[in-house]
Amino acid sequence: SARRLRARFFAPPGPRPLFASLLAAMVPPPAKKQKTEDGEAAADAEKPAAAEEPKELEVDAPKCTKQKMKGAVEILVQDTTLNAMLCDSNRTLMSLAEGGMQHLLAGVRGSVGVTKGRYMFEVKILELANAAESVKGVPKHTLKVGFSTSASNLFAGDTAESICFESLGSVLHNKTRTKACPPFAVNKHSVLGVLLNLEPGPNANTISLFVDGVRASQPHALPDALKGKALHPCINYKNITAHVNFGPETICPLPFKCRMLQDAAQADIVVAKADAPADGKYEVVFPVGLPDEGTFDRLDQFLKKNPKHMEISERMIMDWVEKSGVPKSRTARTSNDKPEKGFGVKELDDDSIRRAVLAVAPMQGRHYVVMEIKRNLIEDDRKALLAQWPEAMFKRIADVAVGSPPPEYKAQVQKAVLEAKQQKAERAWELKKLEKLRQKKIAKQKKEAEKARQKALKLAKKKQEEAKKKMEEAKKKAEEAKKKKEEGEKEGE
Numbered sequence: 001s002a003r004r005l006r007a008r009f010f011a012p013p014g015p016r017p018l019f020a021s022l023l024a025a026m027v028p029p030p031a032k033k034q035k036t037e038d039g040e041a042a043a044d045a046e047k048p049a050a051a052e053e054p055k056e057l058e059v060d061a062p063k064c065t066k067q068k069m070k071g072a073v074e075i076l077v078q079d080t081t082l083n084a085m086l087c088d089s090n091r092t093l094m095s096l097a098e099g100g101m102q103h104l105l106a107g108v109r110g111s112v113g114v115t116k117g118r119y120m121f122e123v124k125i126l127e128l129a130n131a132a133e134s135v136k137g138v139p140k141h142t143l144k145v146g147f148s149t150s151a152s153n154l155f156a157g158d159t160a161e162s163i164c165f166e167s168l169g170s171v172l173h174n175k176t177r178t179k180a181c182p183p184f185a186v187n188k189h190s191v192l193g194v195l196l197n198l199e200p201g202p203n204a205n206t207i208s209l210f211v212d213g214v215r216a217s218q219p220h221a222l223p224d225a226l227k228g229k230a231l232h233p234c235i236n237y238k239n240i241t242a243h244v245n246f247g248p249e250t251i252c253p254l255p256f257k258c259r260m261l262q263d264a265a266q267a268d269i270v271v272a273k274a275d276a277p278a279d280g281k282y283e284v285v286f287p288v289g290l291p292d293e294g295t296f297d298r299l300d301q302f303l304k305k306n307p308k309h310m311e312i313s314e315r316m317i318m319d320w321v322e323k324s325g326v327p328k329s330r331t332a333r334t335s336n337d338k339p340e341k342g343f344g345v346k347e348l349d350d351d352s353i354r355r356a357v358l359a360v361a362p363m364q365g366r367h368y369v370v371m372e373i374k375r376n377l378i379e380d381d382r383k384a385l386l387a388q389w390p391e392a393m394f395k396r397i398a399d400v401a402v403g404s405p406p407p408e409y410k411a412q413v414q415k416a417v418l419e420a421k422q423q424k425a426e427r428a429w430e431l432k433k434l435e436k437l438r439q440k441k442i443a444k445q446k447k448e449a450e451k452a453r454q455k456a457l458k459l460a461k462k463k464q465e466e467a468k469k470k471m472e473e474a475k476k477k478a479e480e481a482k483k484k485k486e487e488g489e490k491e492g493e
Helices: 002-009 017-026 030-046 295-305 314-323 352-363 373-377 379-386 407-492
Strands: 075-080 084-087 092-095 106-110 112-114 118-128 142-148 162-166 170-173 176-179 191-197 206-211 232-238 240-245 269-271 282-288 309-312 367-370 394-400
Touching (some): 075 084, 092 106, 092 232, 118 142, 142 191, 232 240, 282 295, 295 367, 309 352, 314 352, 373 379
Parallel strands (some): 282 367, 282 394
Antiparallel strands (some): 075 106, 092 240, 112 269, 162 170, 170 176
16 A cells, blocks of 8 residues: 555665564563562662661770779678578579578678769579469569669569669569560579769669670669669579679670779778667567557568568558569458468468578577467467577667547548548549540530431432432433434334
């Protein structure tokens, strides 16, 4: 055809189609190459970038020109739990494991508190003891390391006055856990280093954990409750033998030079003193009173005034067991003197733990208050209890509650009753407020649901009308088409 002739004679000069196809087969088309390059670039872009390690902001400690601390960092008896056993100049930590003691946390606190500067201490695990019996769901071995004030109890992280790292990878403060690092195993020969930084700088007022000389956690900010206070090293452990190293040299050096607590400047610390009585005799107080006559209220008042006295009672033992991680008894407490236990562990439920505590306590030099309402009240039981506390070591005192209570006690009870009423009223108001909000929310939901239902009905009605209209239109068109067809057939005839 003319079109084909024009295409042949007026085609641009170049290779014939056969040669062109061969050439195209030999050389990959650039478009395809470009597509492949774009795909590779997209694949590279999709690959996740490797997470960069945070830069270490701690630097080498400068040479100290201040006067060094005098004496050694100690662990005083008053700053240990009853089951803690110290040896090797109080550097090796062990714990008792009889009579249910293997289920309890042991706690110790160092005598030196840091007020400024940057210092650390280490704990090396020497042995993991095999407990004869363990509680289901409770780790057999536990280790917590951190800092606390001298006013805190000996359970790290239990109050606002202490903070610690746990092997779960969390920081514990005031019974609240915060994720701080990946969990780490409590292994034999591991060395845990805890660094407290109170120096001005990017890591000011932080605490950090190192495992075998490697940073395990990023600097964790100290809670406001601990800022500006002297912070003492504290350790909790269970079924573990460990060595605590306060310095002056480290066991596992860190990536930067850091001074140990034993190498602290005197101006940066405060030192707790041993609570040794002048006459060599410690006090053991036996409150005597009638049941349900405010005896434990008087005990709380006494402990508030005399914080150096350690309470010995079944109430204290129950709290100790629960602080050690043993699940709380489901049985409601109806008595502080003889509370229902129900931990499901023979030695914790059959009074073995109480006997073990009473056997150990008189062997340690510290002040006690022994709260046994029934045994302190009955003469024969009281004599047997007194015999356990040697007169050569303890000044035995009976605190008898007779007659009208002093005005101070009355004021305390009235205050406690008023606070309880206030809390009850506030709780009732909060519940009423929550109920009001709940009812308001329910009413709003009902209104929205009714609105949605009406909207749905309206939409369904509209769709029905539209469907009906379409059907009528289709019917009308069909009738018109039929009519036209009939008219066309008539015209054809």
